[in-house]
Amino acid sequence: MRKIFSMLLILVGALACLTACNDYETYGDKKEKEREAIRNFIEGAEINVITEAEFHANGDVTDTAKNEFVYLNNNGVYMQIVRKGCGTPIQDGENTTLLVRFVELCLMDSMSLFNDDQPYDPDYMNVSRNGNTYTASFTKGQWCATYGTGTNATTSVPAGLLAVFPYINVGRPRTEDDQIAKVLLIVPHTQGHTVATSYVYPYYYELTFQRQIDL
16 A cells, blocks of 8 residues: 555645646635546546446446546545455444544645554544444544644544445454455545645545454
8 A cells, every 4th residue: 555655645746736726716716626636636547437337337346457436426536445345334223433544645735644554553433324324433543633633623534435335344354365445535625524625625545444343
């Protein structure tokens, strides 16, 4: 993950030079720059975008050999499921705690946040499901330290990250062949955290999920 992230960081740094802000911009200007940054990132990373119809027809999976990302129409998120994961999906009515490791990269200014280099120090995420609605918050870790303090502080998980849960399993490996869920996301500002919404910045994520306690 670290090698891929380093390459993406260089890519985004170059793209940021192309999307630098003017002294004054309207919200429409900022949205257009966001769309441009996402388009440039997709092109630079050689991402193959597929439709939801294609995604569902393929059994709700993306072909990593083709670097496929599905575009989710209802929220504008681009998602690649690298591994669906062992265990089971979060069940209706369930509340559970997940161990989360992530890389976060801003597509506008190349600022990054990550905790994937600390194997024994993941972030903790409490997730609840009610029907088709998922809500979650970070309770401990790098995310809380960064976004849970200061002005507009919140530990709520952005909607863009919650979009993955209908499509993955969350468990703990029991055999050598078991692997935890891993997803890649491009999240527009409307589905992001408070910094994303305030500045109209899109973000790229690499995330893994596993249960704190196996069922």
